[in-house]
Structures are given as structure tokens and as C-alpha cells.
Amino acid sequence: MTTIDISSADLKQILTFCIDLAREAGKTILKGSEAILSTASDDVEEKKNSVDLVTEYDRQVEALVRDKIKQSYPDYAFVGEEETSALGTLPPLTDGPTFCVDPIDGTTNFIHGFPYVCISIGLVYKKRAVLGVIYNPMLDWLYYGVESQGSYLLKSSSSAPLKLPLAYPRHLPSLSNALIAVEWGSDRTADSTRAKSESFARLAGDGRDGQVKGGVMAHSLRSVGSAALNFAAVASGSLDLYWEIGCWPWDVAAGIVIAQEAGGLVSTSDLSLQGGEVTGDSSDTILTGRKYVVIRGIADTPNEKGGDAQKRLVKDFCNTIVDMKPARLS
Ligand code: LIP
Numbered sequence: 001m002t003t004i005d006i007s008s009a010d011l012k013q014i015l016t017f018c019i020d021l022a023r024e025a026g027k028t029i030l031k032g033s034e035a036i037l038s039t040a041s042d043d044v045e046e047k048k049n050s051v052d053l054v055t056e057y058d059r060q061v062e063a064l065v066r067d068k069i070k071q072s073y074p075d076y077a078f079v080g081e082e083e084t085s086a087l088g089t090l091p092p093l094t095d096g097p098t099f100c101v102d103p104i105d106g107t108t109n110f111i112h113g114f115p116y117v118c119i120s121i122g123l124v125y126k127k128r129a130v131l132g133v134i135y136n137p138m139l140d141w142l143y144y145g146v147e148s149q150g151s152y153l154l155k156s157s158s159s160a161p162l163k164l165p166l167a168y169p170r171h172l173p174s175l176s177n178a179l180i181a182v183e184w185g186s187d188r189t190a191d192s193t194r195a196k197s198e199s200f201a202r203l204a205g206d207g208r209d210g211q212v213k214g215g216v217m218a219h220s221l222r223s224v225g226s227a228a229l230n231f232a233a234v235a236s237g238s239l240d241l242y243w244e245i246g247c248w249p250w251d252v253a254a255g256i257v258i259a260q261e262a263g264g265l266v267s268t269s270d271l272s273l274q275g276g277e278v279t280g281d282s283s284d285t286i287l288t289g290r291k292y293v294v295i296r297g298i299a300d301t302p303n304e305k306g307g308d309a310q311k312r313l314v315k316d317f318c319n320t321i322v323d324m325k326p327a328r329l330s
Contacts (some may be wrong), residue, residue, distance in 0.1 A: 006130075259294050
């Protein structure tokens, strides 16, 4: 039973708190990045394999964020990537408010100095993501969104917020017109690698004259290495669609709100779970389901409502890719 009520005024206060917290965490991320890039020592640990990485800074940032949240919101639950990975199991979501935090999303980028790194702070309430802050300290770009209150980008702490999406939500006739983000993720088993390779080939390949079977020849594929920043780019309108199997709620909770508030639609990529249809529902089954697809907002045309276009394209997308089972935590 829910014992904490959160009003939209409360959400505004929590948003201010999360923005300040993200900026504070960003300072530690920047210091960590400088330290990692300027020393010969290798402070990188492997989690489940050699591409699933963690640094002392992931842990430091998570501890900082968890402590500040516990001080200000002692009754709210906290699910952080590093603590949960160490436990080896994702606690079930309750109806109470839960902060879902990835202290450094894009850890591989962080280690390599590739500037697509962020902290992602999501608030889940009644099993739905209701507030999100994603901050990339390398570029000083901060995205935020609150349910029913819109989503925005702050390009520096002193600039005015820009309403998302940044671009006019042009019509998207088919997947062949789309710029699509995909990720390799950290599951490199034969099954996962085969399913992803085949999916990527179908998305990029020319299906005409039987060249690539099932090929839709999208404009192109991108991989920036951060689920949260992929969601933010879809919310901005600079990516049309992003798909990944294997992420966790801490990777996507903030991004889900930010994308939805910008007119995006979030779905599972396994439509067999919902009778083959795209529902547009983003309840806890989607949030914890680990198979995420998000498409940007699309304007209505005389022949098709934007919402119908989103559902049609997500359905086409799900029928194009190869489904796979996500790997366990450890
Ligand atoms: C990463 C994601 C990325 C995904 C990786 C990993 P991390 O998060 O954001 O998109 O492909 O598997 O989950 O580990 O950098 O926090």
C-alpha cells in the first residue's frame, strides 16, 4: 500500500533537488575523468566480463547520490546500479517512490574519454517513471522532465531551458527514413551477439532484390554507449528511434519520462507480451522488462495521426529485429 503521496508541487521540489545533485555528481565525474585519463594506473574493474566495467568513480558517485537522497528523502527507496549489481538481484518495485540511479551511464566512454557520459536520476512512483534528470558533465548538457510538466534541455547552468523536442517533429514515413540508435551492450555471448548482428544487418541493409533478407535500410545506425543519452537524443528529436535489450531501470527511468514528455512513445520490443500490438503503456512491466524501444514524437499529417505513426513504426521495428533473452545481473 502506498503511504507517501507526491503532488506535482512536490515533484517540482524534487526536480530542483535532483538537478543540484546531478551537477554536484558531475563535478566528481569530471575529476574522475581527469584522473583516469592522466594516469598510467588502471583502476578499472570487470563486473560480469571484460566489457562490463566499473571504476571507483561509479561507486563514489553512487555513494554521494545515495547519501544525499537518504538525508533529504529518508522514506524513499533507492536502487543504484552499483549497489544492485553487487547484490546480484533487482528488488521488486513497490508503489512507493523509488529513486533509480545510474551514477555513470556510459562507463566505457568514461574510461576511454569519449564524451558521452552522464548521471541518470529517475524517480519511479506507483511503478511509473515520473521524473528524470540526465546530466552530461563533459558537455555540460542537462536534460530534465516531469510527468505532465514537459521536458527540457539546459545547455549550461546559466542558459534558459530549451523545450524538448528541439526539432519540429517531422513526419516519419518509414524506418528507411530513420536514424536509429542501437547498442552492443555488455552481453557478448554467442546468442546475443548473433541476434544483435542479424538485427543490425536488417536495420541497415538493403532489402531490395533479396540482397539483405528483411533489410529496411534505415538512414543509419548510431551507438553512443549510453542508454540515458540515447533516450535524451530521441527526446530532442536528433535520433528517431533507440532500441536496446539488456538495460536496467536505472539506465532508462529518467530517459523514459524525458522522452515521453517530449512526445515520444516507449514500448517493449517484445510485442508477443501484448498480443503483437504497441500499446504505448509504460507501466512497470516495460520499466523492468529490459527490452526497450523509444520513438520520437511525430506530428499529425492529413493521412495519419502522429500517435498512429509511432505505433506503426514501432511495430515494423519489432517485426524487423531478432528478439533475445537479456543476460542476468551477474
Ligand atoms: C551502459 C548502457 C549502454 C549499454 C551498456 C551499459 P553503464 O550502462 O547505458 O547503453 O549498452 O550495456 O548498460 O554500464 O555504462 O552504466
